[in-house]
Amino acid sequence: MTVTIREVAEAAGVSVSTVSRAFTAPDQVKPLTLKRVLEAATALGYAANPAARSLRGGGTGTLGLIIPDIANPFFPPIIKAMQARARRLGYTVLMADCDEQEADEIETIASVSKRVDGLVLWASTLSETRLRELAGRIPIVVVNRDVPEVSEVRISLAAGISQAAEHLRAYGHRKCVFINASRPELARGKSIHDSFEAAGLALTEIGPYEPRFETGVHAAPLILAHNATAVLAHNDLVALGVLHQLANLGASVPGDVSVIGIDDTLLASVSTPSLTTIRISPDELAVRSVELLTEAITGRDDDVPARVVEVGSRLVPRASTGPAPNR
Amino acid sequence: MTVTIREVAEAAGVSVSTVSRAFTAPDQVKPLTLKRVLEAATALGYAANPAARSLRGGGTGTLGLIIPDIANPFFPPIIKAMQARARRLGYTVLMADCDEQEADEIETIASVSKRVDGLVLWASTLSETRLRELAGRIPIVVVNRDVPEVSEVRISLAAGISQAAEHLRAYGHRKCVFINASRPELARGKSIHDSFEAAGLALTEIGPYEPRFETGVHAAPLILAHNATAVLAHNDLVALGVLHQLANLGASVPGDVSVIGIDDTLLASVSTPSLTTIRISPDELAVRSVELLTEAITGRDDDVPARVVEVGSRLVPRASTGPAPNR
DNA sequence: TCAGGCTATGAAAACGTTCCCAGGAACTTT
DNA sequence: AAAGTTCCTGGGAACGTTTTCATAGCCTGA
Numbered sequence: 001m002t003v004t005i006r007e008v009a010e011a012a013g014v015s016v017s018t019v020s021r022a023f024t025a026p027d028q029v030k031p032l033t034l035k036r037v038l039e040a041a042t043a044l045g046y047a048a049n050p051a052a053r054s055l056r057g058g059g060t061g062t063l064g065l066i067i068p069d070i071a072n073p074f075f076p077p078i079i080k081a082m083q084a085r086a087r088r089l090g091y092t093v094l095m096a097d098c099d100e101q102e103a104d105e106i107e108t109i110a111s112v113s114k115r116v117d118g119l120v121l122w123a124s125t126l127s128e129t130r131l132r133e134l135a136g137r138i139p140i141v142v143v144n145r146d147v148p149e150v151s152e153v154r155i156s157l158a159a160g161i162s163q164a165a166e167h168l169r170a171y172g173h174r175k176c177v178f179i180n181a182s183r184p185e186l187a188r189g190k191s192i193h194d195s196f197e198a199a200g201l202a203l204t205e206i207g208p209y210e211p212r213f214e215t216g217v218h219a220a221p222l223i224l225a226h227n228a229t230a231v232l233a234h235n236d237l238v239a240l241g242v243l244h245q246l247a248n249l250g251a252s253v254p255g256d257v258s259v260i261g262i263d264d265t266l267l268a269s270v271s272t273p274s275l276t277t278i279r280i281s282p283d284e285l286a287v288r289s290v291e292l293l294t295e296a297i298t299g300r301d302d303d304v305p306a307r308v309v310e311v312g313s314r315l316v317p318r319a320s321t322g323p324a325p326n327r
Numbered sequence: 328m329t330v331t332i333r334e335v336a337e338a339a340g341v342s343v344s345t346v347s348r349a350f351t352a353p354d355q356v357k358p359l360t361l362k363r364v365l366e367a368a369t370a371l372g373y374a375a376n377p378a379a380r381s382l383r384g385g386g387t388g389t390l391g392l393i394i395p396d397i398a399n400p401f402f403p404p405i406i407k408a409m410q411a412r413a414r415r416l417g418y419t420v421l422m423a424d425c426d427e428q429e430a431d432e433i434e435t436i437a438s439v440s441k442r443v444d445g446l447v448l449w450a451s452t453l454s455e456t457r458l459r460e461l462a463g464r465i466p467i468v469v470v471n472r473d474v475p476e477v478s479e480v481r482i483s484l485a486a487g488i489s490q491a492a493e494h495l496r497a498y499g500h501r502k503c504v505f506i507n508a509s510r511p512e513l514a515r516g517k518s519i520h521d522s523f524e525a526a527g528l529a530l531t532e533i534g535p536y537e538p539r540f541e542t543g544v545h546a547a548p549l550i551l552a553h554n555a556t557a558v559l560a561h562n563d564l565v566a567l568g569v570l571h572q573l574a575n576l577g578a579s580v581p582g583d584v585s586v587i588g589i590d591d592t593l594l595a596s597v598s599t600p601s602l603t604t605i606r607i608s609p610d611e612l613a614v615r616s617v618e619l620l621t622e623a624i625t626g627r628d629d630d631v632p633a634r635v636v637e638v639g640s641r642l643v644p645r646a647s648t649g650p651a652p653n654r
Numbered sequence: 655t656c657a658g659g660c661t662a663t664g665a666a667a668a669c670g671t672t673c674c675c676a677g678g679a680a681c682t683t684t
Numbered sequence: 685a686a687a688g689t690t691c692c693t694g695g696g697a698a699c700g701t702t703t704t705c706a707t708a709g710c711c712t713g714a
Contacts (some may be wrong), residue, residue: 016702017702020705052699052701052702055701056700057702097698
């Protein structure tokens with residue numbers, strides 16, 4: 001039924017060793033022989049059995065990707081980019097969603113870790129102890145978790161935030177509301193308050209709430225009550241909630257209030273008005289995490305030190321921000 | 328380093344056969360022995376090696392899912408639901424995006440097919456011949472492709488469409504525009520024109536275009552030019568383009584024009600106004616396709632006949648539809 | 655011409671399971 | 685008490701690769 005290396009060997013009149021070498025180390029076999037083997041292989045439609053290969057010890061050729069929630073529109077472009085990148089390096093990506101539940105994450109990791117050569121853990125809910133222990137068993141890269149001795153891709157919103165502050169200042173805004181729902185990358189380094197103050201903007205924080213559309217809906221009247229003319233929302237989804245409710249309240253965007261989101265998801269580009277937002281490049285995120293992971297996998301035994309790379313952000317100005325109203 | 332069945336056997340004082348049975352056929356081993364084995368296994372942190380297992384012939388425990396584009400917000404909820412469903416049946420899901428390119432799809436299938444027990448192909452770009460040939464090698468389920476002798480999950484928009492027509496009629500609309508971008512499920516059965524005519528609505532079709540936001544933007548003025556008071560868009564994304572441009576043109580929704588999307592993606596629920604749309608249940612889609620696939624896998628040798636199941640649709644009324652303006 | 659060093663190939667072990675085949679023990683049944 | 689069942693367990697082959705080791709042929713240089 002399924003064609004094995006043995007049949008190829010027979011067809012080409014060589015031993016199985018030679019066939020194996022023809023695929024894994026072509027330079028070790030005489031050109032003429034190589035040609036015969038390859039021809040026989042294609043004629044028979046041979047493809048190596050990954051199970052046998054990985055059983056023998058050659059790794060699985062698969063990278064695991066653990067994501068808290070695929071339904072969050074932030075992730076699909078990243079997954080896509082990681083797949084593309086991994087494929088170019090000869091890897092397959094095994095993606096698993098674990099619903100932001102720690103129990104699910106543990107179970108998922110357990111079932112997946114034997115099928116992959118390494119794991120990228122996005123915003124893991126696991127404790128630091130657990131993560132280090134896991135790192136001892138299998139190469140891992142964490143995104144947006146700060147664990148000593150574990151390779152990490154760190155998102156920095158600093159640039160985007162200060163561009164946003166500058167953008168609003170230039171438009172003459174003075175009071176701004178920040179709708180907080182806990183982003184780990186905002187807890188690091190220079191605080192968002194400092195950035196806004198540096199631009200001469202008063203920043204009122206509300207929350208922390210859950211990062212949902214309804215949070216934005218709920219926050220909209222509070223913005224008006226604070227006499228603020230600008231809002232920075234936890235992410236695009238929350239910003240859309242704000243947009244929605246401001247419209248219901250008869251406030252115009254950006255006429256009365258300017259709104260800024262974070263993530264630059266599909267939502268931002270298709271809303272009305274289109275949403276000014278802070279973009280974190282999915283491609284860069286993908287490239288970096290795959291890079292770190294493959295590095296950790298290849299240098300497994302001569303243990304390479306854990307690395308931390310930072311991925312920056314940029315403001316994407318669109319139609320939801322404009323001059324502050326003069327009162 | 329990694330703990331094998333042999334070490335568990337040693338620790339429990341039994342043979343490897345017994346340990347194997349303890350996991351694959353627990354009722355064939357004496358309760359006392361079973362307990363000893365299980366205890367030894369957990370104490371050592373044993374987990375079966377999937378490579379060895381599948382090499383031996385027991386399948387891979389993985390289902391493959393080939394998707395044209397994860398960035399399309401229609402898919403993430405489906406992927407999520409499939410994973411959840413598959414997990415309950417003891418399967419892992421290997422999802423691959425192939426960018427709507429036939430070449431990518433072929434390559435992806437080739438690299439994935441040896442790692443999975445079966446494949447769900449969503450809106451495959453492959454020819455019928457190729458699909459049948461593939462079906463001969465590995466169990467497959469196609470979604471939204473009509474291939475004789477291959478199991479299929481078929482999306483039916485009939486119910487949703489006729490509900491939409493009825494909904495618009497009840498609101499007093501008489502003229503409607505349909506923005507077409509080629510959905511295979513609309514080409515089947517009773518045509519959309521018939522459904523609308525049955526409700527006494529005149530339907531003008533424009534397109535077919537690409538299913539993009541800009542298509543909706545482009546279509547908006549045409550709707551007004553046609554003096555239509557309602558639009559049915561190819562999907563939510565296109566509908567959002569319509570919403571966007573109607574706002575720019577000073578037309579109110581639903582005051583001047585009612586807009587209906589298809590898919591009920593995240594986009595529909597977070598737009599302003601929220602979008603009336605036709606929902607296709609992701610859970611049902613997931614459950615059905617997993618069901619068909621596992622059926623095909625289990626009954627592999629006593630070849631079960633190909634099955635076709637249909638998944639229906641429903642109108643989700645929201646704020647983008649309302650009474651027709653009286654002129 | 656011969657020692658030594660390449661190069662190309664083959665034989666065979668090993669990876670961790672599962673499962674068929676046997677065989678022993680403990681019961682029934684006659 | 686012998687024969688037949690049933691239940692439980694162990695031995696060992698097999699799955700398809702990769703890779704180590706060995707070998708045979710060829711070439712190089714003295």
